[in-house]
Amino acid sequence: MDMSKYRDMFFSETQEHLHNMGRLLIDLEKNPADRDGIDSLFREAHSIKGMAASMGYQRTAELAHHLEDALDGFRAGGQIPVAAFDRLLAGIDLLEGLVDDLAAERPERDIAEFVDGGAPTEVFADLPAAPSAELSTPTVPVPAAEPEAASEETLRIVVELAYGAVAPAARALLMVRDLAGQGRLLNSVPDEQELLQGGAVQRLELRLKTSRPAATVKERLLAMPDVARVSCVVERPQPVRRDARERTVRVRTGLLDQFINLAGELISNRYMLQAAFAENRVQDLKLGLDQLTRLITDLHHQVLQVRMMPVASITGRLPRQVRDLERKTGKSVSLHIEGEEVEMDRAILEALADPLMHMVRNAIDHGIEAAGELVVSASREKDLVLIEVRDNGLGLDPEAIRRKAVERGLLSPAQARSTADRDLFQLICVPGFSTAAEVTETSGRGVGMDVVKSVVEQLGGTLQIISAAGAGTRIQLYLPLSVAIIQVLLVECEGKTVAIPLTRVLRTLEVTREEIRSSGRQKVVRLGDELVPLLSVRKILQLPHRPMSGSIPAVISEVRGRKVGLVVDRLVGQREVFVKSLSFPLDRLAGISGATTLGDGSIVFIIDPQTLLEEQAAGSKLRSAGGNP
Amino acid sequence: MAQLLAFQLGSEMYGLEVTHIQEVVESPPLYYIPRAPASLLGAINFHGSILPVLDLAACLGFGEKERDLRIIVLTPEEAQLALAVSAIVGIVSFAEEALLPGQEGQTLTACIRAVLPDRGEMINLLDLNRLLVSLDNF
Numbered sequence: 131m132d133m134s135k136y137r138d139m140f141f142s143e144t145q146e147h148l149h150n151m152g153r154l155l156i157d158l159e160k161n162p163a164d165r166d167g168i169d170s171l172f173r174e175a176h177s178i179k180g181m182a183a184s185m186g187y188q189r190t191a192e193l194a195h196h197l198e199d200a201l202d203g204f205r206a207g208g209q210i211p212v213a214a215f216d217r218l219l220a221g222i223d224l225l226e227g228l229v230d231d232l233a234a235e236r237p238e239r240d241i242a243e244f245v246d247g248g249a250p251t252e253v254f255a256d257l258p259a260a261p262s263a264e265l266s267t268p269t270v271p272v273p274a275a276e277p278e279a280a281s282e283e284t285l286r287i288v289v290e291l292a293y294g295a296v297a298p299a300a301r302a303l304l305m306v307r308d309l310a311g312q313g314r315l316l317n318s319v320p321d322e323q324e325l326l327q328g329g330a331v332q333r334l335e336l337r338l339k340t341s342r343p344a345a346t347v348k349e350r351l352l353a354m355p356d357v358a359r360v361s362c363v364v365e366r367p368q369p370v371r372r373d374a375r376e377r378t379v380r381v382r383t384g385l386l387d388q389f390i391n392l393a394g395e396l397i398s399n400r401y402m403l404q405a406a407f408a409e410n411r412v413q414d415l416k417l418g419l420d421q422l423t424r425l426i427t428d429l430h431h432q433v434l435q436v437r438m439m440p441v442a443s444i445t446g447r448l449p450r451q452v453r454d455l456e457r458k459t460g461k462s463v464s465l466h467i468e469g470e471e472v473e474m475d476r477a478i479l480e481a482l483a484d485p486l487m488h489m490v491r492n493a494i495d496h497g498i499e500a501a502g503e504l505v506v507s508a509s510r511e512k513d514l515v516l517i518e519v520r521d522n523g524l525g526l527d528p529e530a531i532r533r534k535a536v537e538r539g540l541l542s543p544a545q546a547r548s549t550a551d552r553d554l555f556q557l558i559c560v561p562g563f564s565t566a567a568e569v570t571e572t573s574g575r576g577v578g579m580d581v582v583k584s585v586v587e588q589l590g591g592t593l594q595i596i597s598a599a600g601a602g603t604r605i606q607l608y609l610p611l612s613v614a615i616i617q618v619l620l621v622e623c624e625g626k627t628v629a630i631p632l633t634r635v636l637r638t639l640e641v642t643r644e645e646i647r648s649s650g651r652q653k654v655v656r657l658g659d660e661l662v663p664l665l666s667v668r669k670i671l672q673l674p675h676r677p678m679s680g681s682i683p684a685v686i687s688e689v690r691g692r693k694v695g696l697v698v699d700r701l702v703g704q705r706e707v708f709v710k711s712l713s714f715p716l717d718r719l720a721g722i723s724g725a726t727t728l729g730d731g732s733i734v735f736i737i738d739p740q741t742l743l744e745e746q747a748a749g750s751k752l753r754s755a756g757g758n759p
Numbered sequence: 760m761a762q763l764l765a766f767q768l769g770s771e772m773y774g775l776e777v778t779h780i781q782e783v784v785e786s787p788p789l790y791y792i793p794r795a796p797a798s799l800l801g802a803i804n805f806h807g808s809i810l811p812v813l814d815l816a817a818c819l820g821f822g823e824k825e826r827d828l829r830i831i832v833l834t835p836e837e838a839q840l841a842l843a844v845s846a847i848v849g850i851v852s853f854a855e856e857a858l859l860p861g862q863e864g865q866t867l868t869a870c871i872r873a874v875l876p877d878r879g880e881m882i883n884l885l886d887l888n889r890l891l892v893s894l895d896n897f
């Protein structure tokens with residue numbers, strides 16, 4: 131039997147059950163004798179067990195069964211003992227780990243330690259033994275997993291030696307030996323024997339099994355003399371299987387019925403158009419086309435509906451996270467989640483999951499004092515969704531931010547005085563900008579807010595911060611409902627067309643030569659009372675240079691909160707396009723966020739100016755570091 | 760008997776099992792990919808899918824400039840990728856037992872899974888897995 135279909139269903143459903151379990155447990159912790167809650171929890175564990183057993187996922191089934199047994203005992207006892215919550219939560223974490231293993235097609239991780247009560251408190255030990263006969267597959271002992279360090283990976287390393295290096299073979303030999311000391315060297319081309327014979331070695335290719343991160347190994351190599359270039363990537367054992375796990379969505383049957391109705395209408399529309407054409411009735415042809423336009427709009431709308439998911443799919447984990455943070459910080463936080471039923475495109479929600487957790491963590495670490503309130507809310511505002519994280523804690527201190535901004539050279543003292551608080555708060559989204567007096571274990575305020583902002587902007591949204599000292603902080607994310615269709619500006623350089631999302635464009639303008647000033651070695655143009663640096667898109671895209679002449683079209687965009695002018699050859703125009711996300715290997719190219727097909731079948735890639743500029747900066751830094759022997 | 764599509768890369772003969780190939784497309788227009796490495800020639804619009812075209816000769820270090828205008832599109836199970844080669848030769852039938860192991864070292868750098876002797880010539884069987892891993896490196 132082909133199980134792959136069921137596999138996908140298993141993952142999406144198990145994920146849902148696990149979310150529910152986490153949520154139920156947090157609720158139960160406040161009310162441990164809630165009979166209905168315990169019943170629901172039991173049912174969730176039971177469902178996971180049943181599904182895992184029928185898929186043949188033995189350890190997952192065994193662990194779910196173990197939890198189910200424990201819950202059955204609690205149900206008989208009328209409540210969950212306080213001491214059991216940590217262990218139940220740990221059990222859910224372990225189940226999630228097992229599901230991750232299965233999704234990645236790894237063997238399921240070991241659960242014996244947990245099941246045998248190896249966890250700190252043996253709270254399950256004295257519970258009445260529950261009937262275990264109903265497990266559909268017998269739990270046979272599973273062979274222990276290989277005692278391999280979990281984080282060990284195989285790195286594929288290519289070292290290019292600088293041209294004209296003295297005794298390159300000896301250099302290479304030293305590198306091979308140094309690498310061998312950092313793990314297990316699987317092979318090397320050329321190998322040690324060949325290197326010992328000397329000769330002109332230009333390139334060294336190795337595979338190294340090590341627990342060190344690729345970046346560390348790479349840095350160490352780059353620090354060695356005569357190294358021109360190093361590439362160091364983690365080898366994927368089965369690269370072609372990377373997308374094997376199809377994503378699935380659940381669709382309400384009502385929506386499917388609407389699709390069928392639409393298909394029916396389209397068919398009758400076709401007959402109407404055919405008849406009108408055959409009998410040459412122009413008026414009916416026009417009528418039919420109008421109807422077709424409406425039907426296509428409907429269809430498009432419905433298709434987007436299929437991608438929608440409730441915000442609950444990412445807020446589900448928050449109660450658990452807040453509980454853990456309460457423990458860690460010793461603060462007491464009451465969490466309210468509002469508007470979980472609001473629906474958004476699943477791609478947007480998936481991208482938002484981490485930023486949301488980050489904002490919550492920030493609020494608890496730095497906003498809320500000993501006790502406070504945290505509200506996470508979602509609401510529709512016309513074509514946008516507003517997601518807000520609001521705390522009633524300390525609030526941001528504009529004066530502290532002003533001082534810091536001047537200290538860091540981000541603002542001149544005069545600018546700092548004249549900047550409105552609202553704009554000032556945006557500075558906490560500058561990488562590395564932190565106003566936390568000390569960086570706590572979990573986070574420093576500002577650390578990570580840059581990531582939140584860039585995710586929001588990549589999705590075509592905006593971020594606002596409202597705060598006053600002593601009156602709490604509100605971080606508001608305005609996001610589009612769907613990413614699939616966006617407005618872009620098409621620009622041309624060297625006869626090549628690329629698209630810039632309109633959300634990234636502040637305005638366009640034609641600059642004359644006389645308006646261009648030079649400041650330092652940077653060309654700038656004056657825009658209101660701001661000097662905006664001009665950057666050549668030809669240069670950014672590594673296309674041949676062309677001297678500027680006549681009036682120059684430029685796209686004003688914002689990169690890391692600063693305005694920049696992107697100089698192009700020609701502004702082609704604005705389009706509404708359907709964005710296609712890219713799959714391997716195109717998704718490996720930095721600075722390209724997607725692609726689209728225009729009406730004539732031509733392909734245009736959508737660029738993200740911010741990432742492109744950062745990549746360019748990182749690339750030139752790397753090159754200059756490698757070029758210095 | 761399995762079949763492979765034989766093609767030239769520089770002066771060497773390579774082959775790829777036809778089961779990995781979805782279609783060979785006659786000179787499709789190539790579109791610009793911003794900031795792509797030189798070994799990516801551009802993207803093609805293949806029935807609505809956007810596929811990058813990899814210059815296999817350049818990618819494997821053959822300094823050959825000659826290129827067949829036909830493009831080999833891989834099956835989507837392998838990767839969303841199309842290959843350009845120096846010249847497409849044709850279909851060759853072979854028995855799995857006739858394959859010889861490639862030389863150690865060469866198999867790594869030149870992405871050769873095995874070698875097939877064919878009427879006095881050698882056909883290098885492309886190691887698609889290894890090729891895809893190397894693309895992780897962009």
